[in-house]
Amino acid sequence: MENIDTDQIIPARFLKAVTREGFDQHLFRDWRFDSNNKPRKDFVLNDKTFKGKILVTRRNFGIGSSREHAAWALKDYGFDAVVSSFFADIFKTNALINQLLPVTVSPDFLKKLFAEIKKNPQTIVNIDIPNQIIEIKNANIKEKFPLDPYRKMCLIKGYDDINYLLNQKFDIIKFEKQRKNDFSI
Amino acid sequence: MKNKPKTLFDKVWDSHVVTRKKDYPDLLYIDAHLIHEVTTPQAFDGLRRRKIKVARPDRTWATADHNVPTKNQHLPIKELLSKIQVEKLTKNCQEFGIRLYGMGHPFQGIVHIIGPELGITKPGMTIVCGDSHTSTHGAFGAVAFGIGTSEVEQVLASQCILQNKPKTMNIEVNGKLGKGVVSKDIILYIISKISTGGGTGYFVEYTGSTIKNLSMEARMTICNMSIEMGARGGLIAPDETTYQYMKGRPFAPKEKNWDSALRNWQTLPTDKGAKYDKRVAFDASDIEPMVTYGTNPGMGIKISQHIPTEDNFQMESQRSSFRKAVNYMNIKPGKKIQDQKVDYVFLGSCTNSRIEDLRMVAHIVKGRKKADDVEVFVVPGSRQVETQARKEGIDKILKDSGFELRGPGCSACLGMNEDKIPSGKYCISTSNRNFEGRQGPGARTFLASPLTAAASALTGRITDPRELL
Ligand code: SF4
Numbered sequence: 224m225e226n227i228d229t230d231q232i233i234p235a236r237f238l239k240a241v242t243r244e245g246f247d248q249h250l251f252r253d254w255r256f257d258s259n260n261k262p263r264k265d266f267v268l269n270d271k272t273f274k275g276k277i278l279v280t281r282r283n284f285g286i287g288s289s290r291e292h293a294a295w296a297l298k299d300y301g302f303d304a305v306v307s308s309f310f311a312d313i314f315k316t317n318a319l320i321n322q323l324l325p326v327t328v329s330p331d332f333l334k335k336l337f338a339e340i341k342k343n344p345q346t347i348v349n350i351d352i353p354n355q356i357i358e359i360k361n362a363n364i365k366e367k368f369p370l371d372p373y374r375k376m377c378l379i380k381g382y383d384d385i386n387y388l389l390n391q392k393f394d395i396i397k398f399e400k401q402r403k404n405d406f407s408i
Numbered sequence: 409m410k411n412k413p414k415t416l417f418d419k420v421w422d423s424h425v426v427t428r429k430k431d432y433p434d435l436l437y438i439d440a441h442l443i444h445e446v447t448t449p450q451a452f453d454g455l456r457r458r459k460i461k462v463a464r465p466d467r468t469w470a471t472a473d474h475n476v477p478t479k480n481q482h483l484p485i486k487e488l489l490s491k492i493q494v495e496k497l498t499k500n501c502q503e504f505g506i507r508l509y510g511m512g513h514p515f516q517g518i519v520h521i522i523g524p525e526l527g528i529t530k531p532g533m534t535i536v537c538g539d540s541h542t543s544t545h546g547a548f549g550a551v552a553f554g555i556g557t558s559e560v561e562q563v564l565a566s567q568c569i570l571q572n573k574p575k576t577m578n579i580e581v582n583g584k585l586g587k588g589v590v591s592k593d594i595i596l597y598i599i600s601k602i603s604t605g606g607g608t609g610y611f612v613e614y615t616g617s618t619i620k621n622l623s624m625e626a627r628m629t630i631c632n633m634s635i636e637m638g639a640r641g642g643l644i645a646p647d648e649t650t651y652q653y654m655k656g657r658p659f660a661p662k663e664k665n666w667d668s669a670l671r672n673w674q675t676l677p678t679d680k681g682a683k684y685d686k687r688v689a690f691d692a693s694d695i696e697p698m699v700t701y702g703t704n705p706g707m708g709i710k711i712s713q714h715i716p717t718e719d720n721f722q723m724e725s726q727r728s729s730f731r732k733a734v735n736y737m738n739i740k741p742g743k744k745i746q747d748q749k750v751d752y753v754f755l756g757s758c759t760n761s762r763i764e765d766l767r768m769v770a771h772i773v774k775g776r777k778k779a780d781d782v783e784v785f786v787v788p789g790s791r792q793v794e795t796q797a798r799k800e801g802i803d804k805i806l807k808d809s810g811f812e813l814r815g816p817g818c819s820a821c822l823g824m825n826e827d828k829i830p831s832g833k834y835c836i837s838t839s840n841r842n843f844e845g846r847q848g849p850g851a852r853t854f855l856a857s858p859l860t861a862a863a864s865a866l867t868g869r870i871t872d873p874r875e876l877l
Contacts, residue, residue, distance in 0.1 A: 224729060225726065230822075234845055239475070242450065253845050286638060292557075311608060313640075320556065320558040384570055385561060385565050388566040391568070395426055398437055404423075
């Protein structure tokens with residue numbers, strides 16, 4: 224599927240929680256379950272042979288609503304990475320902040336990846352964050368993927384944006400003081 | 409040395425960069441932070457966990473919109489989880505000293521409607537909100553974009569956000585619009601050409617004579633849907649139309665401040681010779697009333713056209729998405745989109761629920777009757793829009809035609825509150841998203857302008873508004 228939107232990843236009616244937990248139950252809710260809450264046999268997440276920690280999906284993943292709940296739901300469900308040839312901007316940021324790695328690969332690599340998984344659902348896919356390499360050793364294919372240097376550092380060292388921001392307080396206050404032409408409040 | 413010519417976007421962005429370091433995202437100062445009940449509870453929890461305060465409550469505005477019912481707003485919310493979420497917002501705002509325009513407040517409404525309406529939204533500002541349609545505020549020449557909950561927490565904690573600077577795209581539309589063609593049609597047309605991913609990584613500036621001649625309300629509709637082509641935001645240079653709209657609004661600068669603000673705003677438009685990373689141009693005369701047939705906003709066609717068939721798509725992956733969409737919508741490829749049956753009509757959402765939109769609806773339904781077999785929701789974007797509509801007698805015109813003007817909120821835009829479209833039913837909607845289940849599980853959505861949706865409410869079928877004008 225192309226263009227998977229965040230309303231599919233987690234429908235709005237499940238956004239009412241006021242904590243971060245439990246969104247995994249509703250991940251792809253209306254694709255996973257029918258209107259009687261019975262699992263739909265034809266949906267891939269309901270097929271045990273395709274179990275794993277990496278979600279492989281077609282281009283333009285995560286479009287639509289900015290809901291970070293989409294990233295929480297995927298992470299809660301057990302995914303550590305999503306591989307696609309193209310991601311929507313807000314989703315990508317939300318995912319990275321939550322240690323869910325969006326891996327952008329070439330359309331060609333994605334095609335091969337799908338083919339390998341189809342051939343062998345147990346295919347092992349390695350993702351090396353420091354070197355930014357995604358690889359299927361058995362099929363002898365690999366590719367370098369882009370990763371924002373700051374986000375990479377956060378992922379590897381477990382840094383937190385808010386601590387970083389709070390440490391910039393001095394600069395922020397200076398900016399506020401020096402500011403001209405501010406008519407915003 | 410003369411300064412390099414800059415785009416409107418670059419001017420606003422660059423003047424808000426607190427620090428810029430190699431390999432780091434920009435540390436961007438945020439002038440106004442708008443918040444609502446859905447994407448904030450976890451952010452406030454984060455602040456409590458860290459034992460920190462909101463850095464600038466005076467730059468933060470809150471409203472309840474996504475969960476509120478649009479009927480009997482004076483009564484408590486019936487649905488428990490919705491009620492808890494709205495109450496949580498009230499509690500958080502009290503605890504952190506943030507002003508809240510909650511249910512019953514005369515300023516309450518959809519966050520993207522009230523910002524401009526109250527004069528919070530101004531040219532040259534940076535504005536964020538935990539909601540993708542924050543792009544709406546770009547109509548005033550502000551850099552406005554949607555963020556996730558963790559980023560909401562960043563802004564609450566520091567009034568800044570870490571953000572990589574997007575690239576710039578210029579979309580130019582020139583020429584005169586035909587009869588019955590309005591700004592919603594322009595943006596649906598653009599998205600149908602550019603696709604839902606065509607704007608990804610970009611901030612779009614809309615220019616050209618067609619855009620210049622639009623009212624503020626119409627400009628907001630366009631900027632609102634920038635996100636539907638994947639763009640982080642959209643913006644339009646401020647001009648006389650902008651200043652006229654803003655003058656006298658509660659949070660607009662007054663007297664001497666207005667004059668200095670105005671002088672500053674006038675320096676914002678893109679300089680001659682400034683470069684965009686990408687440019688696209690369209691001719692307004694090619695635009696007709698538009699309708700979407702499928703399950704993403706890029707699947708739009710002119711109302712006189714036929715639903716495409718598989719042969720219109722080259723790649724197998726596109727074809728399979730098309731098949732899935734057609735299957736979900738239960739429509740026939742190759743058939744005319746006009747005269748397709750609709751069961752519900754939704755006139756509302758942050759795309760089209762301003763007073764001008766309601767005037768459009770009133771104009772077309774006046775003296776006519778709603779079709780018997782459709783249900784219509786007319787939902788104003790804010791309490792102020794509702795009051796104004798009543799003052800102008802729009803509620804009476806609607807009532808005489810068999811429509812009802814409800815209370816303000818997001819309503820049937822997203823299937824989260826009481827207003828939902830039942831499974832399998834068709835809804836022609838003035839909102840911005842037609843994803844599967846967006847308006848309720850199994851609901852089928854056609855996106856269109858207020859004129860087209862109102863015309864369809866009269867016939868019970870997708871109707872070209874030009875036949876009724
Ligand atoms: S009206 Fe719809 S799109 Fe706009 S803020 Fe509300 S839910 Fe989001």
